[in-house]
Amino acid sequence: MFAAYAARIDRDQPLSGLELGDRPAPEARPGWTTVNVKAASLNHHDLWTLRGVGITEESLPMILGCDAAGVDEDGNEVVLHSVIGQTGHGVGPGEPRSILTERYQGTFAEQVSVPTWNVLPKPKELSFEEAACLPTAWLTAYRMLFTNAGVRPGDSVLVQGAGGGVATAAIVLGAAAGLRVFATSRDETKRKRAEELGAEAAFASGERLPHRVDAVIETVGAATWSHSVKSLKPGGSLVISGATSGYTPKNGELNRIFFLELKVVGSTMGSKEELASLLSFCAAKGVRPVIDSLLPLDQAREGFAKMAQGDLFGKVVLTV
Numbered sequence: 001m002f003a004a005y006a007a008r009i010d011r012d013q014p015l016s017g018l019e020l021g022d023r024p025a026p027e028a029r030p031g032w033t034t035v036n037v038k039a040a041s042l043n044h045h046d047l048w049t050l051r052g053v054g055i056t057e058e059s060l061p062m063i064l065g066c067d068a069a070g071v072d073e074d075g076n077e078v079v080l081h082s083v084i085g086q087t088g089h090g091v092g093p094g095e096p097r098s099i100l101t102e103r104y105q106g107t108f109a110e111q112v113s114v115p116t117w118n119v120l121p122k123p124k125e126l127s128f129e130e131a132a133c134l135p136t137a138w139l140t141a142y143r144m145l146f147t148n149a150g151v152r153p154g155d156s157v158l159v160q161g162a163g164g165g166v167a168t169a170a171i172v173l174g175a176a177a178g179l180r181v182f183a184t185s186r187d188e189t190k191r192k193r194a195e196e197l198g199a200e201a202a203f204a205s206g207e208r209l210p211h212r213v214d215a216v217i218e219t220v221g222a223a224t225w226s227h228s229v230k231s232l233k234p235g236g237s238l239v240i241s242g243a244t245s246g247y248t249p250k251n252g253e254l255n256r257i258f259f260l261e262l263k264v265v266g267s268t269m270g271s272k273e274e275l276a277s278l279l280s281f282c283a284a285k286g287v288r289p290v291i292d293s294l295l296p297l298d299q300a301r302e303g304f305a306k307m308a309q310g311d312l313f314g315k316v317v318l319t320v
Contacts, residue, residue: 003109004300014050026113038128040107065107069131077122090115123283133289137165143270149215153178156213162194225249290314
């Protein structure tokens with residue numbers, strides 16, 4: 001079957017390890033389901049895999065891709081939950097959880113096999129392309145906002161780095177849930193898009209907000225960390241799920257964190273139950289993922305290049 005896969009690891013030039021071509025189709029195994037992929041979306045996780053994060057040379061070649069929507073063996077339209085081994089279903093209770101492609105072949109292919117427990121019904125209201133955006137970036141944003149930040153309608157939230165998949169999702173979900181959403185970006189066009197998607201206002205990176213917020217959704221890391229801490233109300237929450245600009249800020253703002261009793265919460269992905277709630281929320285309220293571009297699977301390299309350059313707003317989706 002045709003697939004996009006990591007053939008080599010290159011920390012400096014990750015796209016040099018990306019190959020397109022034939023790979024073996026998944027083999028049947030007890031407790032697992034094979035899905036015919038209709039659409040799959042890119043995540044920064046895929047770039048990190050090409051850099052060797054979360055994977056070793058011994059695991060190569062590895063078909064990339066965490067997210068997918070498609071049709072299962074019984075003809076049902078489904079969405080995949082990307083966290084394997086969360087409950088032991090299909091892998092045994094002793095195996096630690098992993099994200100698809102850290103241990104098992106991914107979704108950038110004509111077929112993918114996952115534990116049957118990881119398959120959820122796709123709402124009829126969502127297209128395959130829309131549903132394929134949800135299991136990683138949108139689920140991450142959902143958990144950051146509603147589980148880890150614990151914000152409620154009327155609360156205010158700052159979303160750093162408008163344009164990325166998680167940040168875009170947080171803006172749309174937050175606005176739909178009745179939050180007062182502020183966003184930042186270095187790019188004026190992205191700031192305008194953020195406001196079109198429901199942000200109350202968008203600001204240049206590091207710019208002072210009209211008032212301090214209840215929570216910050218942080219995926220940028222070092223470049224925005226100080227601004228994130230300074231933007232919080234006393235007792236506020238900074239929820240972080242990524243650090244695309246680096247892991248080590250110049251100023252950790254520790255004095256503000258302890259003096260204002262701020263909460264710093266790490267967040268990774270989400271549960272199957274949260275994904276089911278996210279799917280239901282999108283279907284019921286007309287919330288739809290923001291798609292930057294649709295590309296056929298054989299043009300996956302173009303999508304990876306857009307993501308690596310940061311030249312996107314929303315998700316890149318590959319169709320099969």
